Amino acid sequence: MGGQFRTLLTAGKLRAKGRLVSNDRRLGEPVRGWTAPPHPDWQVAEGRFVRVECLDPARHADALFAANRRDDRIWDYLPYGPFGDIAAYRDWVGKMAGKADPRFYALIDLGTGRAGGVASYLRIDPAMGSIEVGHINLSPELQRTAAATEAIYLMMRWAFDAGYRRFEWKCDALNLPSRRAAERLGFLYEGTFRQAAIVKGRNRDTAWFAVVDKDWPALQSAFETWLAPANFDAGGRQLRRLGDLTAPLSAARPGPGA
Numbered sequence: 001m002g003g004q005f006r007t008l009l010t011a012g013k014l015r016a017k018g019r020l021v022s023n024d025r026r027l028g029e030p031v032r033g034w035t036a037p038p039h040p041d042w043q044v045a046e047g048r049f050v051r052v053e054c055l056d057p058a059r060h061a062d063a064l065f066a067a068n069r070r071d072d073r074i075w076d077y078l079p080y081g082p083f084g085d086i087a088a089y090r091d092w093v094g095k096m097a098g099k100a101d102p103r104f105y106a107l108i109d110l111g112t113g114r115a116g117g118v119a120s121y122l123r124i125d126p127a128m129g130s131i132e133v134g135h136i137n138l139s140p141e142l143q144r145t146a147a148a149t150e151a152i153y154l155m156m157r158w159a160f161d162a163g164y165r166r167f168e169w170k171c172d173a174l175n176l177p178s179r180r181a182a183e184r185l186g187f188l189y190e191g192t193f194r195q196a197a198i199v200k201g202r203n204r205d206t207a208w209f210a211v212v213d214k215d216w217p218a219l220q221s222a223f224e225t226w227l228a229p230a231n232f233d234a235g236g237r238q239l240r241r242l243g244d245l246t247a248p249l250s251a252a253r254p255g256p257g258a
Contacts, residue, residue, distance in 0.1 A: 031165075034129070034163070034165070035163065036126040036127050036129065036163070037126050037129060037159075037162040037163035037164050038126065038162055038163075039100065039124060039126060040103050040121050040124065040131075040158070040159075040162075042158060045154040045155075045158065046110075047150040047151075047153070047154055047227070048110070048146075048150065048227060048229075049109070049110055049111065049145070049146045049147040049149075049150045049227075050107055050108060050109060050110060050146075050147035050148070050150045050151045050154070051107075051108040051110060052105045052106075052107055052108075052119075052151050052154050052155065053105060053106055053108065054097070054103075054104070054105060054106075055093060055096060055097045055104035055105055055106045055118060056097060056106070057090055057093045057094045057097055059106075059115075060093065060106040060115045061086070061089060061090045061093040061094075062086065062090075063114050063115040063116075064089070064093070064106065064115050064116075064117075064118065064139075065083065065086050065089040065090075067114065067115070067116050067117075067139035067140075067141060067142070068081075068082075068089075068137070068139050069082075070139065070140050070141075071139075071140050074137055074138065074139070074140070075137075076175075077171065077172040077174075077175045077178070077199070078135070078137060078199075079199050079200065080092060081137075096120075100124075101121070101122055101123070101124045102120035102121065102122035102134065102135055103120055103121045103122070103124070104118055104119075104120040104135065105118065105119055105120065105151075105155070106118055107119060107138070107142065107147065107148070107151045109141070109142055109145070109147045110147065111147065112141070114141075116138065116139045116141050116142035116147070117136070117137055117138035117139055117142045117148065117151075118135065118136070118137050119133060119134075119135060119136045119137075119151060119152070119155060120133070120134060120135040120136075121133060121155070121159075122134050122135065123168070126164075128165075128166075129163065129164050129165035129166060129213075130164065130165065130166040130168065131159050131164045131166070131167060131168070132167070132168035132169070132170065133152060133155055133156070133167065133168070133169055134169070134170060136152075136178075146227070146232070146236075146238070149185070149226075149227075149242060150227060152185055153185075153223045153227070156211065156216075157220065157223075160213055160216045160220075164213070165212060165213045166210055166211075166212050166213070167210060167211045167212075168208065168209070168210045169182045169185075169187045169208075169209040169210065170206050170207065170208055170209070171206070171207055171209075172199070172204050172205070172206065172207070173192050173204075173205040173206060173207040174205070175207075179207055179209075182207075182209040183209075183243070183246075183247075183250065184242055184243040184246065185242070185246065186211060186215070186219045186222065186223075186246035186249060186250060187209035187210060187211055188209060188210060188211065188215070188250055188253055189207065189208070189209050190208045190209060190210055191207075191208055192205050192206065192207050192208070193205065193206045193208065215249065215253060218249050219246065219249055222242070222245035222246050222249060223242070225240070225245060226238070226240065226241075226242045226245055
């Protein structure tokens with residue numbers, strides 16, 4: 001009897017009342033004291049470098065079109081664009097501005113006072129506590145600026161303050177600038193979904209990144225340290241890189257399923 005029991009145990013099963021029961025049953029942590037967060041309903045968030053406000057065709061379309069015309073490569077990984085004329089772009093902005101998901105925002109560089117990019121919340125799932133940031137399209141003028149970084153921080157901060165458990169970033173696996181940005185911003189790479197989509201007639205493998213609520217307190221502190229006035233010299237140049245602050249946090253996090 002003892003030998004038979006050990007055999008069943010080794011095989012990962014136990015016999016109980018005439019049936020076999022797995023002894024390696026594993027369940028996720030109970031989620032206690034959590035309630036579904038609201039759908040994004042805010043209109044404006046402002047930091048030191050950027051103002052993030054709901055996309056409005058009348059206020060933003062012309063400035064965004066002018067800023068985005070300087071380099072068509074910014075459209076390479078998006079399912080739309082480039083737009084040949086302002087009428088076509090205004091039409092697209094009009095359609096996007098009225099959507100609840102994706103919910104688009106214009107990014108206003110407070111240094112120039114001009115709209116230089118857009119970003120959105122999408123795949124918004126309050127019941128699961130999951131929300132994604134995407135449709136990020138930054139003009140050459142806004143790329144690699146403190147304003148661009150702060151815009152993502154403001155959107156992430158709202159999501160976690162509202163009660164979301166997971167904040168996602170997805171991109172074409174070939175989009176190396178987007179992948180590097182995700183890692184610099186503290187997102188953890190979770191894997192690549194092969195042949196996830198067809199975009200503009202080309203295959204897209206999608207790289208998945210995320211920050212979860214357990215990561216957020218330390219990551220928020222890193223953002224606030226980086227964004228603080230003391231981290232910039234008189235010429236506006238950073239003294240400490242954000243990636244140097246977020247990399248140790250990412251390295252300390254367990255991977256999915258750990």
